[in-house]
Amino acid sequence: MADPRDPDRRMLVAVDMESYSGRDNVLQYRAQLAFQKVMKAACEELGFDRVKWLTQQGGDGELAILSSGTSERMVVTRLAPILDRLLREHNRGLSPEARIRLRLGVHEGLVHLDGANGYPGEAVVTVCRLVDSPQLKATLRHFPDAAVALIVSDRIYEDIVRHYQDLRPEHFQRVVARLPEKNFESIAWIYVPGENVAALDAPASSSGRGSCDGPGDDDRSGDLPSSTTAAGSGSGGQVFQNIRSRGVNAYGNGNVISTSGSPDAPDPWRWLR
Numbered sequence: 001m002a003d004p005r006d007p008d009r010r011m012l013v014a015v016d017m018e019s020y021s022g023r024d025n026v027l028q029y030r031a032q033l034a035f036q037k038v039m040k041a042a043c044e045e046l047g048f049d050r051v052k053w054l055t056q057q058g059g060d061g062e063l064a065i066l067s068s069g070t071s072e073r074m075v076v077t078r079l080a081p082i083l084d085r086l087l088r089e090h091n092r093g094l095s096p097e098a099r100i101r102l103r104l105g106v107h108e109g110l111v112h113l114d115g116a117n118g119y120p121g122e123a124v125v126t127v128c129r130l131v132d133s134p135q136l137k138a139t140l141r142h143f144p145d146a147a148v149a150l151i152v153s154d155r156i157y158e159d160i161v162r163h164y165q166d167l168r169p170e171h172f173q174r175v176v177a178r179l180p181e182k183n184f185e186s187i188a189w190i191y192v193p194g195e196n197v198a199a200l201d202a203p204a205s206s207s208g209r210g211s212c213d214g215p216g217d218d219d220r221s222g223d224l225p226s227s228t229t230a231a232g233s234g235s236g237g238q239v240f241q242n243i244r245s246r247g248v249n250a251y252g253n254g255n256v257i258s259t260s261g262s263p264d265a266p267d268p269w270r271w272l273r
Contacts, residue, residue, distance in 0.1 A: 002111050003113070004114065005114055007110040007111055007112045008111060008112075008113055008182075009108065009109065009110055009119060009159075010043065010065050010066060010068070010111050010123075011066040011070055011108045012063070012064070012106070012107045012111065012127040013066065013106055013111070013127070013170075014061070014062075014063050014064075014067055014081070014104070014105040014107075014125060014127045014128050014130070014131040015035075015039070015057075015061040015062055015064070015104050015105075015131070016060060016061040016102065016103045016105075016131050016132065017035060017061050017101070017102055017103075018100075018137075018139060018140060019097075019141045020060035020061075021060070022145070023097060023098075025193040027097065027098055028035070028059070029099070031098075031100055032059065034090055034100055035100065035102075036119040037064075037085055037090075038086045038090060038100075039083075040091060041086055042079060042082045042083050042086060043238070045082055046074055046078055046082065048066075048070060051181065053065065053066055053067060054113065055181050056118060056193075058109075061103075061131075063119075063128060064115070064122075065111055065228070067101075067206070069227065070139065072108065072159075073160055073161060073164055073166065075086060075106060075159065075222065076106055076156055076162070077160070077167050077168075078102050078153060078166070079104070079162070080145070080165075080191065080193055081193040081194075082105065083102060083148050083149045084148040084191075084193040086147065087100055087101065087102065087147035088147050091227075099147075100147070101140060101147050101148070101149075102147065102148050103131050103132075103136050103140060103148075103151070104131065104133030104149070104150045105127045105128070105130040105136075105151050105152070106127070106152045106153070106156055107123055107127035107130065107153040107155070107156060108123065108125025108153075109121065109122065109124075111123055111124055115183065120154050126153065126184075127153070128183045129152045129179055129182060130152075130153065130186065130188050131151060132179065132230065133151065133177035133178070133179060133188070133195055134178075135151075135176075135177055135188075135190065135264050136151045136190055137177075139192060139197060139200075140174070143195050146192045146193065146194070148193060149190065150169055150190065150191045150192070151175075151177070151188050151190050151191075152172075152189050153186065153187075153188055153189075154186070154187040154188060157169075157188075157189040161189065170196075170198055171191060171196045171197060171198055172190065172191045172197065172198060173189065173198045173200060174188075174189055175187075175189070175190055176188075177187055177221065196234050198226070203242065
């Protein structure tokens, strides 16, 4: 059997549509048309030649291997905000089940462009796993007014977001994206245009504008915990619910700080770290 040719290092973008399978046939058909329309418009606005992208269509989204020379900085910092704006315009006046919201993943790495049934490469697997992560799905549900949620690999964050700061790095939330059934775990960073996702790690923002109880057929294993202001009592003293504290004496010696009403309960925000 012949050995593969040398791989190319390329920018990879994976896009997936929220709640696609829950639509009827007509809405799926319209959603696919709208998806192609907004992707084309976004690329034209950015000056990208989408015709030169290598794509695998999936009905509810696509995997795109970008052409050599495409500006990684523009892909990371401008594609998501432009798609968010275009989709907000498209969704105006539509029923909730007809609206389109996208999860967008960006990574880069080696990929074989001459695969017999796709594009072999660990980088391809990674970007597809990131866009399918429960953390990204939960974040998009948490912001019901958003049209796009972006996840980038740690490498992309360090190389582009942190250095150039076209998007505010402090508005990205660091997560450990996990898909146990796929034996996948990777550090990544999540961003929602116009929102401060990092604030989800703070107790004051846990009641935010969003909700994780909206419609959708996505995996809910990464749902954000709902907030509560109720306080209870425990054997160790005071118990505060949904309050994060750093330092053993934050509330006085002997007191118990709990995020769930029980001193021994696990931290519900552990998936965000």
